[in-house]
Amino acid sequence: GNSVTQMEGPVTLSEEAFLTINCTYTATGYPSLFWYVQYPGEGLQLLLKATKADDKGSNKGFEATYRKETTSFHLEKGSVQVSDSAVYFCALRGTNAGKSTFGDGTTLTVKP
Amino acid sequence: GAGVSQTPSNKVTEKGKYVELRCDPISGHTALYWYRQSLGQGPEFLIYFQGTGAADDSGLPNDRFFAVRPEGSVSTLKIQRTERGDSAVYLCASSLKGASGSYTDTQYFGPGTRLTVL
Numbered sequence: 001g002n003s004v005t006q007m008e009g010p011v012t013l014s015e016e017a018f019l020t021i022n023c024t025y026t027a028t029g030y031p032s033l034f035w036y037v038q039y040p041g042e043g044l045q046l047l048l049k050a051t052k053a054d055d056k057g058s059n060k061g062f063e064a065t066y067r068k069e070t071t072s073f074h075l076e077k078g079s080v081q082v083s084d085s086a087v088y089f090c091a092l093r094g095t096n097a098g099k100s101t102f103g104d105g106t107t108l109t110v111k112p
Numbered sequence: 113g114a115g116v117s118q119t120p121s122n123k124v125t126e127k128g129k130y131v132e133l134r135c136d137p138i139s140g141h142t143a144l145y146w147y148r149q150s151l152g153q154g155p156e157f158l159i160y161f162q163g164t165g166a167a168d169d170s171g172l173p174n175d176r177f178f179a180v181r182p183e184g185s186v187s188t189l190k191i192q193r194t195e196r197g198d199s200a201v202y203l204c205a206s207s208l209k210g211a212s213g214s215y216t217d218t219q220y221f222g223p224g225t226r227l228t229v230l
Contacts, residue, residue: 089155098143
């Protein structure tokens with residue numbers, strides 16, 4: 001079945017540091033890939049997505065590129081802010097499947 | 113517009129009791145999903161509705177769990193004979209289409225219901 005493996009956290013960075021959160025997946029066919037974010041006390045929100053190989057999703061300064069050859073979808077941001085502190089989830093949806101499969105989440109804390 | 117809403121936000125119950133959790137999706141969304149999120153883990157799929165019918169219920173852990181969506185809008189997740197292991201946050205999401213071939217459409221999540229079984 002489908003699965004998603006995320007870089008274990010927690011991750012602590014200083015403001016303006018570079019962020020990478022690794023995500024690899026296992027799936028048959030050509031899934032769509034997503035990053036969700038959960039800010040403290042809030043619900044899960046879609047951050048970005050990519051629907052086919054070599055697509056780059058981007059939003060709020062975050063980027064992730066769908067790499068089929070390495071089955072990866074790593075999240076990056078060039079300069080993090082304190083307000084980026086949250087839990088980040090990588091997820092996939094397989095073809096012909098309504099459901100999403102999530103990783104276990106990575107907690108990011110950004111210190112001023 | 114209004115997002116996905118879930119009630120109650122918190123539910124505390126005793127082992128062995130019956131509970132119902134409600135989800136009100138975004139108006140016009142035909143697809144509705146239930147997930148369960150345990151502490152420190154990502155959401156785990158339970159069931160997915162396309163309209164009134166359950167298109168995929170492969171994630172329901174056992175026959176104590178049941179969900180309905182009688183009019184294709186509001187959904188209720190029902191848990192019988194609750195156990196302490198059922199304690200988790202239950203998330204509902206909806207999307208506009210969700211049908212086969214539309215797996216790129218965005219799922220919008222509700223705030224969740226935190227269930228605690230004592």
